[in-house]
Amino acid sequence: MTLLEVREVTKKFGALVANDKVSFTVDPGTIVGLIGPNGAGKTTLFNCISGLYAISAGRIFFDGTEITGLPSFRIARLGAVRTFQVVRPLKEMTVFDNVLVGAFLQGAGNARARATAEECIRICNLTEYADKPAGDLPIGGKKRLELARALATGPKLLMLDEVMAGLTSTEVKGAMEVIHDIRRKGITLLIVEHIMEAIMPIADKVVVLDGGIKIAEGPPDRIIDDERVISAYLGTKFSRRLQARREESKHA
Amino acid sequence: MNHRALKRKDLFWLALVVLLALMPAVSAVATNTFLMHVLILILLFSAMAQTWNIIGGYGGQTSFGHSVFFGIGAYGAGMAVVTYGLSPWPGIGIGMVAAAAVAVLISYPCFKLSGHYFAIATFAIVEIFHRMFLVWYWVGGALGLDYPVVEQGLKNFMWYDTKTGYYYGALALFVLVFGIVRFLESHRFGYYLRAVREGQETAESLGVNSQAIKLTAMALSAALAAMCGAFFGQYNLRVDPSMVMSLDMSMKFVLVTILGGAGTLAGPLLGAAVLIPLQEYTRALWGGLGGGVDLIVFGVLIIIIVIKQPAGISGMVRDIAKHIERRRAAAKGGTSIDAP
Incomplete structure (x- = not known):
């Protein structure tokens, strides 16, 4: 059973399509990272899930009930709570x-x-x-x-929208510890984050958006090898760095 | 704020109420009719401002329509006595319910819009009700309602010999309204109300139904304002549209609260304690100059306050308290340095 299911969600602002048929699921007890370049539609998707925006098409389910079109306070009362970037x-x-x-x-x-x-x-x-x-x-x-x-x-599901952006590296470390504590309490996490070093080690699954479309979904290990993700977001150099780090930790 | 500080504050309020309750026992006060009149009005206007404070201060929704609710309450009591020859009490109850209903009807569409729509709509509603009551025969029209002479006492809420009865009535009103707000302030509803004022979307993201919170606050505020209006009618032994349903009266709800400090428990009392004596003494001294002198005084004071300290008199009191504390701390620090 999944805790959150986003099914073919589309959000249009006039002619601009901010989210185009995005689908993914979040299993209870896991940490899911939502990444992508600026303007990929990550925060828009957050606003759709939390009920701040009315979605143009698609459906959203949380904890066994459909939350499509519910006002944000009702979604929060069901246990899906978000922070603001x-x-x-x-x-x-x-x-x-x-x-x-x-x-x-x-x-x-x-x-x-x-x-x-x-x-x-x-x-x-x-x-x-x-x-x-x-x-x-x-x-x-x-x-x-x-x-x-x-x-x-x-909350049952905590949605964090870039809680680490703009923090110093010491503060990021502190924040990561807090996130670990939260997970140990059994709270499921959906995290939008730009700092790859912070999200990759803790995520069970990563969803990558680019231009409003989901281009990849999977465990972090596979994401850093994914050609489309590398060209759209990570860059070759950065991907190698992450791969090297993975090798190191394997040998250790 | 921690619990102990809150309890200390409650002790202060309790002492104040005891002191106020003992006032008429001092014969110099009880026999001075004008002083009693000023004290009654201070208590009444504190209570009125506090009802406005619920939605305007804590809720951050500026209402210019409170004279409508005030008026409905006054008419409720007035019609029960004058038109139907009853005691005012059932009229007060009906007036409170009617005022809450009108408040919800006005607010429901406005609260869905953001910006100043609510303030503008409440402005318009005063004019509408004022005109309507001026030409409405059933409620006495422009002539209003003049109270007949009936037996004095609590049953009819009317006293002729002394003002002591009214004084205790006003004190009861004051304690009731301040008690309700004090209770709300420290419970979930009060926190939610302030959260909606500070950021509606943020509050909703934390599970707060902002529309329901605002409507409830508005209904409560209006019902209590109606109760104050009923007292005003009983005190003046007359009710007419210009007296209770005017923009002037609405402005007093707003000004007393803002002058004292909106969104604080003490604000309405501080505002009324400064403005009402000023209003009554200027009226007594310069009443011959025509109406509105009190409003000129109000206006000047508001301009000064808003420039000096936007948080009102309670903000000034806080500043002074902080200043004294800092001085005391500095003095202490000084002695410890001097010590060997």
């Missing part, structure tokens, strides 16, 4: 209150929601900022806030 803190509210809003999805009880929020803030290393207005956070903190808030909703 362009961070959207609730600026005038504190970091804690931001995460608390997410935590209330698990029930109206104050004590439990506060405990959940505290835990998510700790997991995402935001404890020192908890009482600060969210608008005052540095960019790295805002990215972690996106993650903490979504995590607090207790």
Whole structure:
């Protein structure tokens, strides 16, 4: 049984086709990476799945129910929660209150929601900022806030839209650890990411988009050998580097 | 904010309410009719502004239509007493329900649109209701409703000898409205409401049904505003369209809250405590100059506040508290350095 199924989803903006008959599935407990060059339609696809956009054609199923055309809050209530690439803190509210809003999805009880929020803030290393207005956070903190808030909703599927973009390499490492923690909790992840070194080692499966079309789908190992992916996105040089790294780890 | 700080704040409110409840026991206050009048209006306008604060402050949806809900409440009570010779209480209940219904009907289409449509629509609705009530014979038309002399007491919510009865009525209204908002502020509904204000799409991505939240807040706000309107009618012993359903009255809901600090619990009280004495004393002193002097004073104050501190008086209070804290911390730091 699959957790998320995207079936021939098409999204048009006037004459522009941002997603053209994209299909893929996400199995429960796995990490799926969604990659592709800028303008490939990754964020658009995220917006379609999370109900922010009405899709032009196709169907989407989540956890056994069809979610095509549902408003975004209903999809979130079913357990598919996303973060935003362009961070959207609730600026005038504190970091804690931001995460608390997410935590209330698990029930109206104050004590439990506060405990959940505290835990998510700790997991995402935001404890020192908890009482600060969210608008005052540095960019790295805002990215972690996106993650903490979504995590607090207790999702089945967490959709991360470039949570590592613009972070320093130390911060990326921290974020990767957080993602591992999340997976250990049994949460399924769908991750849009540009940093290949971050996504390739942790993904069970990678879906590659280019110009709105899915050009490849498979385990990372096969993706880095795929001719179409190399020419469209990775580049020969980079692909060799990833292949070399794979060889190294095999010998080790 | 942590729990302990919240509890300390509640103690402050509790002390304030006890203090206010004891006021009429001081004979110098109880016998000063004008002072009692000012205190009653401060409590009433605090409550009114707080009802607006639910949707306008916490919810971030600027409504210029609250005089309509206020008016519906006043007419509910007024018609029960004047037209049907009943006690005002059933009229108050009907007025509250009617106001909530009107609020939902106006808001439902507007909340689907983004931008200033809601504010504009509420503006229009005041004019519509004002005109309608002016020519509507059943509700008394332009002449309005004049209260007959009936037995005084809580049953009729009317007192002639002293203002003490009205004072406690206003205090009860104040405690009720502030209590409701205090409760909402620290529970899921209040957090969701603020989340919708700060970012509707973000809130929805976290499972918040923003439309339902805004409509509920609007209905609650309108029903409580109607209750305030009923009190106003009972207090003035008359209701007419220009008195309760005017843009002037709507603006007072907005201005008192913004001056005090929108989206904060104390804001409406601070705003009313500054503006209402000003309004009443200017009226008493310069009332002969014609109507609107109080609005001129309001206007000037608002301009100053918005330039100095957009968060209103509560923002100023916060700034001062921070300043004192920093000074104290600096003083402490200084002594520790001096110590060997």
